[in-house]
Amino acid sequence: xxxxxxxxxxxxxxxxxxxxxxxxxxxxxxxxxxxxxxxxxxxxxxxxxxxxxxxxxxxxxxxxxxxxxxxxxxxxxxxxxxxxxxxxxxxxxxxxxxxxxxxxxxxxxxxxxxxxxxxxxxxxxxxxxxxxxxxxxxxxxxxxxxxxxxxxxxxxxxxxxxxxxxxxxxxxxxxxxxxxxxxxxxxxxxxxxxxxxxxxxxxxxxxxxxxxxxxxxxxxxxxxxxxxxxxxxxxxxxxxxxxxxxxxxxxxxxxxxxxxxxxxxxxxxxxxxxxxxxxxxxxxxxxxxxx
Amino acid sequence: xxxxxxxxxxxxxxxxxxxxxxxxxxxxxxxxxxxxxxxxxxxxxxxxxxxxxxxxxxxxxxxxxxxxxxxxxxxxxxxxxxxxxxxxxxxxxxxxxxxxxxxxxxxxxxxxxxxxxxxxxxxxxxxxxxxxxxxxxxxxxxxxxxxxxxxxxxxxxxxxxxxxxxxxxxxxxxxxxxxxxxxxxxxxxxxxxxxxxxxxxxxxxxxxxxxxxxxxxxxxxxxxxxxxxxxxxxxxxxxxxxxxxxxxxxxxxxxxxxxxxxxxxxxxxxxxxxxxxxxxxxxxxxxxxxx
Numbered sequence: 001x002x003x004x005x006x007x008x009x010x011x012x013x014x015x016x017x018x019x020x021x022x023x024x025x026x027x028x029x030x031x032x033x034x035x036x037x038x039x040x041x042x043x044x045x046x047x048x049x050x051x052x053x054x055x056x057x058x059x060x061x062x063x064x065x066x067x068x069x070x071x072x073x074x075x076x077x078x079x080x081x082x083x084x085x086x087x088x089x090x091x092x093x094x095x096x097x098x099x100x101x102x103x104x105x106x107x108x109x110x111x112x113x114x115x116x117x118x119x120x121x122x123x124x125x126x127x128x129x130x131x132x133x134x135x136x137x138x139x140x141x142x143x144x145x146x147x148x149x150x151x152x153x154x155x156x157x158x159x160x161x162x163x164x165x166x167x168x169x170x171x172x173x174x175x176x177x178x179x180x181x182x183x184x185x186x187x188x189x190x191x192x193x194x195x196x197x198x199x200x201x202x203x204x205x206x207x208x209x210x211x212x213x214x215x216x217x218x219x220x221x222x223x224x225x226x227x228x229x230x231x232x233x234x235x236x237x238x239x240x241x242x243x244x245x246x247x248x249x250x251x252x253x254x255x256x257x258x259x260x261x262x263x264x265x266x267x268x269x270x271x272x273x274x275x276x277x278x279x280x281x282x283x284x285x286x287x288x289x290x291x
Numbered sequence: 292x293x294x295x296x297x298x299x300x301x302x303x304x305x306x307x308x309x310x311x312x313x314x315x316x317x318x319x320x321x322x323x324x325x326x327x328x329x330x331x332x333x334x335x336x337x338x339x340x341x342x343x344x345x346x347x348x349x350x351x352x353x354x355x356x357x358x359x360x361x362x363x364x365x366x367x368x369x370x371x372x373x374x375x376x377x378x379x380x381x382x383x384x385x386x387x388x389x390x391x392x393x394x395x396x397x398x399x400x401x402x403x404x405x406x407x408x409x410x411x412x413x414x415x416x417x418x419x420x421x422x423x424x425x426x427x428x429x430x431x432x433x434x435x436x437x438x439x440x441x442x443x444x445x446x447x448x449x450x451x452x453x454x455x456x457x458x459x460x461x462x463x464x465x466x467x468x469x470x471x472x473x474x475x476x477x478x479x480x481x482x483x484x485x486x487x488x489x490x491x492x493x494x495x496x497x498x499x500x501x502x503x504x505x506x507x508x509x510x511x512x513x514x515x516x517x518x519x520x521x522x523x524x525x526x527x528x529x530x531x532x533x534x535x536x537x538x539x540x541x542x543x544x545x546x547x548x549x550x551x552x553x554x555x556x557x558x559x560x561x562x563x564x565x566x567x568x569x570x571x572x573x574x575x576x577x578x579x580x581x582x
Contacts, residue, residue: 124502144502173500186493187501191508196563197540198485201533202477207570209464210478211415211435213511215574217482220504222567225560232548232556242492243545247538249488254534257523265523269516272487276513279498283506 004030008065010058010080012036012045015097015126016071017135019168020051025137026167035061037072045132059087067164069121070096074230077104081111090115093157097123099184100234101148101177109152117157120177122146122184123170130224141169146184148177185238190246192228193239195221295321299356301349301371303327303336305417306388307362308426310459311342316428317458326352328363336423350378358455360412361387365521368395372402381406384448388414390475391525392439392468400443408448411468413437413475414461421515429460436461437475439468476529481537483519484530486512 007023009016012034020032034051035058036042045054055061062068062084070077077096088094094116096104101120108118125143145165149158162172175183195218199207207214232239249268256264298314300307303325311323325342326349327333336345346352353359353375361368368387379385385407387395392411399409416434436456440449453463466474486509490498498505523530540559547555 144500183497183500186497187505190492191489191505192560193541193544194485194489195508196560197537197544198482199563199566200543200559201481201536201540204566204569206474206477207566208573209435209474210570214478214482216507216510217486218563218567219507221560221563222571223564225557225564228560229553229557232544233551233553236548236551240545240549243541243548245492246488247541247545249492250484250534250538250541252491253484253488253523254531254538257527257534258531260524260527262520262524266516266520268491269483269487269512269519272490272509272512273514273516275490275495275498276509278495279501279506280513282499 004066006031006033006065007067007069008033008035008062009051009069009071010035010061010084011070011072012041012050012054012132013071014130014132014134015123015139016069017045017048017050017132018125018137018139019069019071019097021135021137022140022168024052033061033065041132048132048135050132050135058083062092063087064089066092067160068092068094070094070098073227074098074100074103074234078107078111081107085111085113088113088116092116093160094118095121095161097121098234099188099231101146101180103234105148105150105177117154119153119157119161120148120180121161121165122148122180123165123168138169140165143170144173145170146173146175146180148175148180150176181235182238185235185242189231189235189239190242192220192223193232193243194246195219295357297322297324297356298358298360299324299326299353300342300360300362301326301352301375302361302363303332303341303345303423304362305421305423305425306414306430307360308336308339308341308423309416309428309430310360310362310388312426312428313431313459315343324352324356332423339423339426341423341426349374353383354378355380357383358451359383359385361385361389364518365389365391365394365525369398369402372398376402376404379404379407383407384451385409386412386452388412389525390479390522392437392471394525396439396441396468408445410444410448410452411439411471412452412456413439413471414456414459431456432460434461435464437464437466437471439466439471441467472526473529476526476533480522480526480530481533483511483514484523484534485537486510 007030009020020034023030023032032051033053034045035055042054042056098104104120112118123140123143123145125139147161199218199221253268298321300311311325314321314323323342324344325336326346327336333345333347389395395411403409414431414434414436416430438452490509490512544559
């Protein structure tokens with residue numbers, strides 16, 4: 001990381017501003033530039049001193065940067081790539097923190113110039129809070145970060161991104177963009193849809209009787225609708241196939257209940273219980289959760 | 292509650308043995324008799340002194356009781372009612388802690404003798420732990436307890452049950468058995484099926500990437516499969532209709548994602564987010580949760 005003098009983060013939401021704060025803590029000498037589209041965000045970001053410099057000029061903000069990190073909703077990535085294209089220096093590394101990876105790779109190969117390396121990142125951190133007000137320099141401490149690479153990925157750029165996220169406290173995993181999107185459709189995007197569907201299929205008058213179980217099962221549905229709409233659309237194929245699998249499992253239980261097949265109901269519920277118990281044992285062993 | 296001399300609890304699992312402990316704490320003078328089917332449970336219950344007397348003889352255990360509380364899986368209720376029938380004294384109140392209420396009322400009216408009053412209770416307490424080893428005399432402190440009544444319910448018996456659960460620390464709600472089963476299909480039984488389906492539709496190899504969101508969404512699927520099979524079967528009509536509604540909501544999202552309708556996806560996710568935000572506000576106001 002010795003040659004880095006400037007890192008620009010595009011988007012000063014919770015993730016983006018936590019990255020600039022994390023950089024200041026881990027690499028004191030690196031200049032951080034934060035780009036924000038909205039004037040009110042820029043004013044707050046300046047008040048909170050989350051970066052060395054806050055800018056409303058995208059091209060200006062990436063000029064001179066050795067690394068540019070996109071932390072905006074996924075669907076503006078392509079436009080951002082196109083806009084910043086001519087301002088990016090030779091050898092600059094572009095990355096992002098989006099929750100899907102196939103589309104960003106496609107947009108990067110279409111819009112970024114030769115001599116600029118794109119490496120898609122997905123640090124799995126955040127909270128139900130949004131905005132620069134909640135920025136924390138330790139947001140990524142202990143978080144999982146999936147780094148993605150294709151056959152064309154520059155190994156040196158990949159190494160730099162690995163060192164970067166490791167310095168911010170992340171545990172790293174390497175996947176192809178395709179594998180990433182398939183896995184996260186199943187463990188993140190479909191569960192989000194399921195939580196929202198569970199709430200939407202229940203009358204408000206009945207929800208007031210909901211206990212802790214319901215609250216936990218539906219928690220992730222409190223996430224921002226616009227961000228999640230982006231994610232679902234950017235991973236549409238995997239998400240629709242995942243919903244089909246979920247529906248098929250629900251209908252298995254429905255059929256067993258409807259025809260009074262106790263053994264079959266118990267088999268389905270016990271399979272889930274055992275699978276989750278194995279998952280918990282695995283997570284305890286890897287110290288991802290504590291008992 | 293002044294005339295109670297003996298309360299018998301049938302079933303010495305977590306709930307049953309927590310009830311006998313709670314009775315000892317709240318009504319010191321009342322004799323508690325705990326019935327357990329299995330010798331190993333009786334031995335542990337005696338070692339832990341969870342009741343004044345532990346018995347393996349159902350008729351003997353209910354003889355002389357002014358109140359009998361069933362805390363076994365739902366599907367043995369009818370057999371239990373039939374077996375204890377001749378041993379129940381005139382004026383005895385029979386209740387239960389089952390998670391569905393329509394079926395127990397049906398079985399009670401079929402099997403219990405005249406002069407014995409049945410009032411179905413559903414205290415919403417428990418934990419992922421099972422068994423007499425986890426019994427606590429404060430398990431019901433602050434818990435919601437749904438009391439159910441029909442046109443035929445004896446008001447004096449209902450009043451005694453209300454005083455009983457209130458003394459154990461419950462907040463009380465009154466519903467008809469039909470309303471109870473409809474509401475709890477939606478806020479408890481269908482969410483359980485959804486959590487299990489979510490796990491079953493995901494490969495074990497992918498589950499290892501699951502984060503906190505997935506773990507919360509699937510938590511209730513760790514509940515005991517035999518108990519939940521009972522619950523689903525005893526509430527089959529409401530549960531299958533609930534699954535249909537959940538499937539319909541999932542397919543709405545699938546169609547919107549598949550056809551790239553961003554506005555529609557956002558509308559569905561935002562509806563869920565808002566509904567849950569309103570629910571949280573309501574629960575904060577009622578002090579059911581703390582911020």
